[in-house]
Amino acid sequence: MRMHNADETCGIAQAALVLGDWWNVLVLREVARGHVRFDALAAEIGLSRKVLTERLGGLVAQGVLRRSLYQRRPVRYEYLLTDSGTALLPVLVAMQDWGDRWALGDGTLTATAEADGAEHARVHALAGTRLPDDLQLPGADTPLVSPDARATVLFTYPGTGVDWGEPPIPGAPGCTQENRLFRDAWPDFRRAGVDVRGISTQLVYEQAEFARTENVPFPLLSDASQQLAAALRLPTFRGAGRLRHKRLILVVDVERTVRHVLFPVVDIPHAVAESLRLAAACAHST
Known part of the structure; x- marks a missing residue:
């Protein structure tokens, strides 16, 4: 690709060289989702083997992907994100957020969904x-x-202790309430053999401080690097200067398979109770 001299010092232009085109972006999207083998990538993207081979080779050469041998006869590789590639995940999630709001939506900033x-x-x-x-x-x-529970409830939320500013963002408030409701129901989850994880894009120390203050008994995990958002293509919105998860709940079995989805979450008390019911049933069936 021919570049203007001024582009040599432009980070946007240099990043565009790596991302290249539609196919490179989709290859990175699928690797982030866990489709790391050639046949899986070809099936998910619908790309010819010749073009996919070229794109994978280019991304490896750029240092965004690395090859990892998983079979010797015949030789087969998995394509995994390098540190450089992982650093591109927030870019992919930001593209998705823009597409959801402006290309697929009407431009409204909201923390919920139709x-x-x-x-x-x-x-x-x-x-x-x-x-x-x-x-x-x-x-x-x-x-x-959780490797020790028969089911795990993952709930994502925008963030605790956040000043959203004016005007308020529809669907954004209530994160502290949600954590408290899961906290109060924690004994019921444990009796059912179910574990709970709260997830936001807040930093680890922010979550740790909140957990101490509110006596949250279950782990709060940080998706500040957007790994979960990219892997599951989770909906996000930008609020208080940060890309944030929209509120949703996933019930996951011991084999890491998503069994139930609650989204959008509008009635938080009902959603917490429903997640307990669904997770308990899932745990009982395993």
């Missing part, structure tokens, strides 16, 4: 899918899915 919208369809399509094995988030040195 039942007939693209975000609703995308999130509910998670039911039956498996979370990537290597997907972990920082916070309390805790795995994303």
